[in-house]
Amino acid sequence: MTRQDRDLEREITPPEVFFNRRRFLRGGLVAAGAVGTGLLYRALNGVATDEPTPEQPKLAGLEKPAATGAPTAYTVDEPLTSLRDITHYNNFYEFSTDKDEVASAARGFSTADWRVEVGGLVEKPRTFDLADLLALAPPEERVYRLRCVEAWSMVIPWAGFSLSVLLNAVRPLGSAKYVAFQTLLDPTRMPNQSTAVLDWPYVEGLRLDEAMHPLTLLASGLYGRALPPQDGAPIRLVVPWKYGFKSIKSLVRITLTDEEPPTTWNLQAPDEYGFFANVNPNVAHPRWSQATEQRIGESGRRETLLFNGYAEQVASLYRGMDLREHF
Ligand SMILES: Nc1nc2c(c(=O)[nH]1)N[C@H]1C(S)=C(S)[C@@H](COP(=O)(O)O)O[C@H]1N2
Ligand SMILES: [Mo]
8 A cells, every 4th residue: 555545544544443454454464454433433322232340359448539638639520430431441452442342352351370570670670469569559549531542531530559659669770761561461361462453462661750750550440449351450550641542451561671662552653653642632643633532421522631631740741842743
């Protein structure tokens, strides 16, 4: 396909379909090419499988913001998205590219003997089992907006603690400048990894100062219970001022580095998804506007906020940077 053809195709293809088709045309995979038009639209219109999500265990010792007197930076005064929508409208390509099928595809996902390897440019590299990792700090409730690059959003009551707690525990070296993250690679447990819809494993990255920012959350739960598989069990990242694809799920490896790490969506389409991916209503995606968003469960659209409403806390991280160039 010529460059011109590709540009034309982008103009006429809805957001999520483009990648699958391009992959297909590259000689990739047939199944993904069949993923139909309008995944987003179908799910927004409420056509979803009606399976209940099995109840996850309650988190012990969860600290609510009021109880801890935590700064209001950690809560949003907007209606919470329903548990039903949070658990049945998911992006998790390891299980399915169809948002309303992730829950059923991920049902029964085993997180037994889960380990997270933390290393690279640190003084004390360490492989944590889940219990040791969660023991680093009590879970706090954090109510954050989640804004997907596809222009839908939610408000989610996460549980977890700042990633900085974990990073401080392994003592970053002075030479560390970035943090790389990796999702589990296991096609026997993540069936869609046997397709080539993305290059596996899913990887993400942050600059070290972004990773150390107190808003950056290592989440182990939502709605007061352990994370359901479809939302990234047993442990995931949540970076609320960035597009949702930065919030990588089901983490198994965290590596401190001195070079900007590769990231899945940037590798897939570098002209569409930058390393920073800060929510910015003024910088359109090449194929759609980012000025407004569909809050799941609401009618009408909301205006998208600069840094997803967290500008006061995070804008200083980007002082002097051109946000169009570093998108
Ligand atoms: N490993 C992995 N992490 C991922 C994704 C994915 O496909 N694989 N999708 C991302 C995208 S695009 C979004 S919007 C959020 C969605 O999180 P949620 O389904 O819990 O709302 O997860 C992000 N993390
Ligand atoms: Mo997303």
